[in-house]
Amino acid sequence: MPEFMHAPVLIVAVLLLAAFITPLLGKRQAATNAVFLGAGVVALVLSVGMTLRVLAQGTLSYPVGGWPAPYGIVVLVDVFAAYSSLVLATVALIIFWFAAFGPREVRHNGAYFTLILLLTAAMQGMVMAGDLFNLFVFIEISSLAAIAIIAIKGTKESVEASFRYLVLSALGSGGLLFSIALIFMITGHLNMDYIRTTLMVTAEQYPLNLLTSIGLMVVGFGVKAALFPMHVWLPDAHSNAPTASSALLSGLVVKVYIIALMRIAYLALGLEIFALFPIRHLFLALSTGALVAGSVFAMVQDNVKRLLAFSTVAQVGCIFLGFGLFNQRAIEGGVLHILNHAVMKSLLFLTAGVIIHQSGIKKLSQFSGLGRKMPLTFAAFTIGAMSMVGVPGTAGFISKLYLALGALDADMLVFAVLILISSLLNAAYYFPIIISAFFGRDSDAEATDPAFAVLAPVAVLAGMVFFFGMFPSLMVPLVRQTALLFVR
Amino acid sequence: MVIIERLYTNIYYLISVVLFIIGFHTMLTHNNLLKKIMGMNIMDTSLFLFFVSIGYIRGGQAPILREGVIQYVNPVPSALILTGIVISVSFTAFALALVVLLHKQYGTIDADKIIALRSRRHA
Numbered sequence: 001m002p003e004f005m006h007a008p009v010l011i012v013a014v015l016l017l018a019a020f021i022t023p024l025l026g027k028r029q030a031a032t033n034a035v036f037l038g039a040g041v042v043a044l045v046l047s048v049g050m051t052l053r054v055l056a057q058g059t060l061s062y063p064v065g066g067w068p069a070p071y072g073i074v075v076l077v078d079v080f081a082a083y084s085s086l087v088l089a090t091v092a093l094i095i096f097w098f099a100a101f102g103p104r105e106v107r108h109n110g111a112y113f114t115l116i117l118l119l120t121a122a123m124q125g126m127v128m129a130g131d132l133f134n135l136f137v138f139i140e141i142s143s144l145a146a147i148a149i150i151a152i153k154g155t156k157e158s159v160e161a162s163f164r165y166l167v168l169s170a171l172g173s174g175g176l177l178f179s180i181a182l183i184f185m186i187t188g189h190l191n192m193d194y195i196r197t198t199l200m201v202t203a204e205q206y207p208l209n210l211l212t213s214i215g216l217m218v219v220g221f222g223v224k225a226a227l228f229p230m231h232v233w234l235p236d237a238h239s240n241a242p243t244a245s246s247a248l249l250s251g252l253v254v255k256v257y258i259i260a261l262m263r264i265a266y267l268a269l270g271l272e273i274f275a276l277f278p279i280r281h282l283f284l285a286l287s288t289g290a291l292v293a294g295s296v297f298a299m300v301q302d303n304v305k306r307l308l309a310f311s312t313v314a315q316v317g318c319i320f321l322g323f324g325l326f327n328q329r330a331i332e333g334g335v336l337h338i339l340n341h342a343v344m345k346s347l348l349f350l351t352a353g354v355i356i357h358q359s360g361i362k363k364l365s366q367f368s369g370l371g372r373k374m375p376l377t378f379a380a381f382t383i384g385a386m387s388m389v390g391v392p393g394t395a396g397f398i399s400k401l402y403l404a405l406g407a408l409d410a411d412m413l414v415f416a417v418l419i420l421i422s423s424l425l426n427a428a429y430y431f432p433i434i435i436s437a438f439f440g441r442d443s444d445a446e447a448t449d450p451a452f453a454v455l456a457p458v459a460v461l462a463g464m465v466f467f468f469g470m471f472p473s474l475m476v477p478l479v480r481q482t483a484l485l486f487v488r
Numbered sequence: 489m490v491i492i493e494r495l496y497t498n499i500y501y502l503i504s505v506v507l508f509i510i511g512f513h514t515m516l517t518h519n520n521l522l523k524k525i526m527g528m529n530i531m532d533t534s535l536f537l538f539f540v541s542i543g544y545i546r547g548g549q550a551p552i553l554r555e556g557v558i559q560y561v562n563p564v565p566s567a568l569i570l571t572g573i574v575i576s577v578s579f580t581a582f583a584l585a586l587v588v589l590l591h592k593q594y595g596t597i598d599a600d601k602i603i604a605l606r607s608r609r610h611a
Binding site: 133137140144147148151154156157159160162163166167170171173174177178181184185190 | 508511512515516521524528531532535538539542564565568571572575578579582583586587589590593594602603606
């Protein structure tokens with residue numbers, strides 16, 4: 001099957017090309033939407049084809065421009081990259097759909113779509129990069145675009161939040177570049193495969209370099225992925241962004257950095273580093289903090305989008321927990337949670353955006369009775385919330401189950417209990433919203449369900465929550481092989 | 489003497505790490521947004537110095553094949569740093585644009601005052 005040979009670069013190229021076309025179309029709304037959505041569809045098709053190819057023929061290594069490995073840049077698509085690319089392409093396309101037909105929150109849709117496309121292209125490039133510097137460039141593009149899609153809303157709060165995000169993101173980038181420099185110093189390579197083979201020889205000679213490098217890397221990616229306690233920028237940034245941006249940022253952007261970090265761990269550094277340095281314990285400790293603190297902070301929020309943002313902090317902890325426990329089922333759970341959380345958090349952010357747009361109400365304390373006025377929107381919100389809590393039959397249940405089983409496999413009962421507690425905490429802050437919306441006293445707010453075109457992407461996401469909850473086996477081959485990359 | 493010699497051979501690394509810390513510190517502790525951006529630039533520059541000095545060899549020549557030259561400087565880090573500079577410039581430009589916007593909206597570029605103004609609006 002030579003068809004999807006060039007898919008890894010084509011996905012990025014198509015999205016980038018579309019990013020440069022959309023602003024040229026000016027006020028032609030239909031054409032802008034067509035280019036925007038067309039690029040998303042093409043990326044999804046390429047991603048599906050690439051995934052099938054990787055499943056059939058194994059890892060796809062693509063030398064860009066035909067230059068072979070140590071000199072040229074290599075794009076390395078293994079099962080993890082294919083899975084991540086598929087998740088990105090699918091969820092991003094649905095968010096594109098919402099951005100094109102949902103309520104308008106930014107003045108120039110052409111410019112907004114450019115930034116979204118740039119962000120998606122960079123994320124796709126990031127999960128497939130086989131070269132540290134190439135990875136770094138994609139990280140920087142995605143950071144800039146992620147900041148810009150917050151600031152484009154233009155309100156006082158969003159500009160302030162995006163500046164804070166910029167400062168911390170730049171700190172993270174500095175740490176990452178430093179750590180790449182330290183690795184380059186002791187290996188002389190930037191290609192991940194070559195780094196791994198060289199490190200087998202030089203790692204023992206330069207343990208300090210490696211330790212510093214790993215520390216800076218975890219901090220750098222931790223800041224960008226909002227790993228507790230480096231999450232301080234996230235609540236403001238995600239809650240003040242336009243709706244589609246919030247969904248993209250919370251659903252996909254934070255996870256891409258986790259994927260990049262784990263790919264560096266097994267591709268470039270080799271799994272031995274997990275034995276040499278206490279990375280796992282760090283992940284376990286920080287994710288425990290994230291799960292508890294994120295949920296507790298979420299409980300005291302009165303702004304619906306801030307609540308969702310804090311919930312993201314907790315769920316990022318969940319994904320790190322899977323990698324911290326580090327056994328087959330826990331990693332499967334963590335990897336599945338990347339997909340499931342992307343679906344359910346996008347769903348929640350999009351419905352929250354619709355609710356705010358239709359009713360003008362941001363505060364949870366005023367949601368009372370709104371559910372009866374806009375039943376479809378709140379039904380979608382309920383589905384997302386149920387999945388966050390982990391009600392059986394929804395996607396969230398599957399990944400939490402796998403994480404809990406992984407905790408038992410690792411003989412760490414305490415983390416299984418932690419997952420249970422976090423689910424209970426989720427229930428404690430999601431269910432009161434739903435109960436008051438459907439059964440609370442009527443408020444005098446005027447609100448109706450929006451047009452079908454706005455709700456369609458939300459409905460698709462809600463369907464996906466159930467689909468992945470009922471048929472998790474669809475993703476099993478990818479997830480199982482991904483876990484095998486870590487636990488050989 | 490050994491320490492001085494080691495300092496001398498690693499002087500570029502030392503200076504870049506010191507610059508990195510200065511930049512890092514400026515970025516996190518200064519309230520003036522412009523100073524934060526300056527800190528970001530100092531940090532980036534220190535990393536460029538670090539990267540370039542990895543490839544530098546004392547007495548090494550520019551990597552152009554000529555007769556009579558034995559030692560060449562590694563060109564890879566310098567090439568990477570070109571990209572790094574472009575990234576740093578775009579970050580700076582974008583950050584400055586945000587500062588202009590913030591100044592328009594809040595009338596100040598002091599981080600503490602901006603936060604105070606924001607929370608007053610909320611209350």
